[in-house]
Amino acid sequence: MVDVVEDNPGLSILQHGYSHLSYAPVTERKCELGSHRPIVTITDELTRGLQQLREMFGSRFHAVLVPPWNRLSLDVVDSLPASGFVGLSTLGPRSSGSVELVQVNVHVDLIDWKGGRKFAGEERALGQLIDHLRLRRLEKVDPLEATGVMTHHLVHDEPLWVFLERLLSFTHEAGVRWCSTDELFR
DSSP states (O other): OHHHHHHOTTOOEEEOOSSOOOOSOTTSOOOSBSTTSOHHHHHHHHHHHHHHHHHHHGGGEEEEEOOGGGOBOHHHHHHHHHHTOOEEOOBSSOOSOOSSSEEOOBOEEOEETTTTSEEOOHHHHHHHHHHHHHHHHTTSSOTTSOOOEEOOGGGOOHHHHHHHHHHHHHHHHTTOOOOOHHHHTO
16 A cells, blocks of 8 residues: 555545444444544544554655544544644535634545445536535635545446546646645645
8 A cells, every 4th residue: 555655646645534433323323433432532543543644654644534424523623633633524515613623525425325335426426516616606615615526446436437537637628726635734
């Protein structure tokens, strides 16, 4: 994995939780970083993970938390700066949130998780993309937040890869500039 990152200068590493295990009761939605365990246990794990990733990937690692299932408790959010995190990324328009954390979220989920873990389809993906851009323009969400597209490369099917290739090609030709992790989480 380290070799792949070293060989691809456009890749950045962010922290996706610690164990990707849900500690929520089966009657609730999955959540690793919720209020189901002591905050000290969660912060210890996240800090350990942050240190490991920093050692493995050096400057390619950014101390940004991307919580599994896009869920975490407010106590965890509040603990992130003291644990060494500078950023947070979840799903949906960002809120005013913590002044100590840079929050840049994703707004387009390309996977239909309930419909077979496959590409959600061009109509849904483009609809989410256009909707966030429209809400930014109307200032109904933070107009300065970049519009983020969430990928899940381990479950991408062929239609999703084709869509991404077309989207990136189209946006490049239209003069859209995709921001780097360094730019987003300064």
